[in-house]
Amino acid sequence: MADTTELYKYFEPTVQLNTLALSNIHTLTSWGVGTAAGILGLTGWNGFIFFLANWAVISALILFVKCEGKPSVYFKSSFMDVAGTPLFNTLLSYVLVWTLMHALVYIYD
Amino acid sequence: MSGLAESTEQVMFLDPAIRNWVLFPITVIMVLVGVFRHQLTILMTGEPPKPDIRDIRQAKALIRGQILAQSNSYIPLSSFTERKKFLCSAFEEGDYLKNKNAKDQSPVNMMADPKNMEVMMDGMKKQMMGIVPQTLIMGWIQFFFSGFILIKLPFPLGLRFKQMLQSGIMTPNMDVKWVSSLSWYFINLFGLRGVFSLILGGENSADGIRDMTAMGSMGAMGQQSGQPQDYNKLFMAMKDNLSIVYHEWDLANIEQRVFVKYGKQSRVFTSAAK
Numbered sequence: 001m002a003d004t005t006e007l008y009k010y011f012e013p014t015v016q017l018n019t020l021a022l023s024n025i026h027t028l029t030s031w032g033v034g035t036a037a038g039i040l041g042l043t044g045w046n047g048f049i050f051f052l053a054n055w056a057v058i059s060a061l062i063l064f065v066k067c068e069g070k071p072s073v074y075f076k077s078s079f080m081d082v083a084g085t086p087l088f089n090t091l092l093s094y095v096l097v098w099t100l101m102h103a104l105v106y107i108y109d
Numbered sequence: 110m111s112g113l114a115e116s117t118e119q120v121m122f123l124d125p126a127i128r129n130w131v132l133f134p135i136t137v138i139m140v141l142v143g144v145f146r147h148q149l150t151i152l153m154t155g156e157p158p159k160p161d162i163r164d165i166r167q168a169k170a171l172i173r174g175q176i177l178a179q180s181n182s183y184i185p186l187s188s189f190t191e192r193k194k195f196l197c198s199a200f201e202e203g204d205y206l207k208n209k210n211a212k213d214q215s216p217v218n219m220m221a222d223p224k225n226m227e228v229m230m231d232g233m234k235k236q237m238m239g240i241v242p243q244t245l246i247m248g249w250i251q252f253f254f255s256g257f258i259l260i261k262l263p264f265p266l267g268l269r270f271k272q273m274l275q276s277g278i279m280t281p282n283m284d285v286k287w288v289s290s291l292s293w294y295f296i297n298l299f300g301l302r303g304v305f306s307l308i309l310g311g312e313n314s315a316d317g318i319r320d321m322t323a324m325g326s327m328g329a330m331g332q333q334s335g336q337p338q339d340y341n342k343l344f345m346a347m348k349d350n351l352s353i354v355y356h357e358w359d360l361a362n363i364e365q366r367v368f369v370k371y372g373k374q375s376r377v378f379t380s381a382a383k
Contacts, residue, residue, distance in 0.1 A: 020310075027303035043263045089302060095264075096300025101134075103260045107121070108128045 010076055018074050022062070026086050027056050030093040037094075038101020051094050059083040119284045123258065131254055131290060139297050142242050143305055150238050158227055167206065167340050174200070176345040182359045189356050197351060200344040247294065254290035262286045316333050 022026055033054045037047050062082055067074050174196055181189055256277040263286075266274070271285045274292040303315050368374035 020306075022304075023306055026306055030303065038263070044265055047263055092299040094300075094305040096296050098263055099260060099296055100136075103132070104128070104265045107123050107261050108125050 022075075022082065023059075023086060023089075025062065026090045027093055029054070030090045033074050034094045034097025035101050037098045038103075039105055041102065041106060042098075043102075047098055051091065055083075055087065055090070055095060119287070121258075121261075121287070123260075128261060131259055132227070132293065135250065135254070135290065136297055136301075139294075139301060140304065140308075141247065142246065144308065146238055146242055147305075147309050150235060153234055153238070154231065166209070171340070171343055171347060171370055174344075174351060178347075178351055178354050181354055181356045185358050185360070186356055190360075193354075195352050197348045200348045203341065203344070206340055206344070243298075243320065247291070250294050252292055257281075257289065258287045259290045259293050260288060262288055295315075 033051065037050050040050075042050055059082060063069065063071055067082070075082060177189075177192055177196065184192075258275075258278065261284075265284050268285060274285065274288040275283065278287055278292055280287060362377055362379060365374060365377045369377055
């Protein structure tokens with residue numbers, strides 16, 4: 001009967017707004033977490049574990065506080081959209097800030 | 110830094126002058142160039158060419174056929190048949206085609222159409238905007254900031270990267286973690302995308318990586334978009350599509366289905382004639 005209702009279920013501009021807001025959250029938090037990792041002097045695997053632990057906490061916060069437990073209301077593919085897809089981009093930002101802060105604190109006199 | 114001491118961390122301290130004059134300037138320059146590129150792209154993107162009404166009519170007629178095929182369950186059989194007959198005869202006659210007289214001619218060469226030239230030039234200009242700053246910055250960094258260690262990566266990499274990341278320095282024993290300025294350029298290239306999306310909003314043209322992937326696909330794409338759509342063939346295909354659609358009205362026998370649902374009738378009796 002209608003999988004055309006699937007097409008009309010989501011209002012496209014709002015979906016884009018939500019995705020943009022989510023990406024802003026991810027960028028800002030990755031800067032914060034990266035600064036913390038750099039200052040703490042984490043190196044190697046510790047740094048990545050720290051990132052993943054924080055990622056889990058932040059994703060849980062987004063899902064349960066902002067989305068009030070119902071991510072499918074706000075995003076098209078719910079869980080993967082919120083926590084899976086932005087992971088790699090955020091990781092790259094995190095590495096930049098982590099390297100920068102670590103160098104500023106520990107490498108330069 | 111050899112023999113027994115090999116397993117310990119190589120600890121070095123760097124001159125803060127390097128930090129002030131290399132680390133920060135590279136980042137700042139990359140951010141500024143990105144913003145500059147974004148604004149320049151906005152200025153350079155001309156108005157998209159106004160499409161011809163016959164072009165639009167062609168495309169919409171095809172979409173109308175598709176919608177009819179997809180949504181056939183919403184209308185009863187008689188309506189569907191009427192629409193199907195009308196559309197099929199229109200497609201057959203070529204009523205919706207741009208050049209009805211030129212129906213049987215082979216498609217016109219894309220290059221001769223002046224409108225399309227503008228679109229292609231715009232695309233090429235965008236590509237140039239992407240590639241040139243990247244190359245310039247890389248050359249600038251290689252020229253001015255080579256031959257010294259800039260920063261230490263907090264995470265380890267394989268030995269293969271040593272050659273790429275410590276390009277100017279001839280020390281076989283130094284850890285791969287100590288890298289030159291070029292690797293700082295790469296780290297910035299990947300990491301600043303988040304910053305750009307914060308400053309410039311969602312759709313921004315300051316993304317270095319998108320240009321790199323676009324460069325790769327540019328060759329393949331240039332060949333394909335040169336073929337204009339042959340609407341005559343498309344219309345014929347749609348006509349065939351419509352004639353084989355199996356129509357099933359959602360409201361068929363709805364009265365009996367309601368009875369069955371509320372238990373007043375045991376099952377639906379379908380008749381031969383719909």
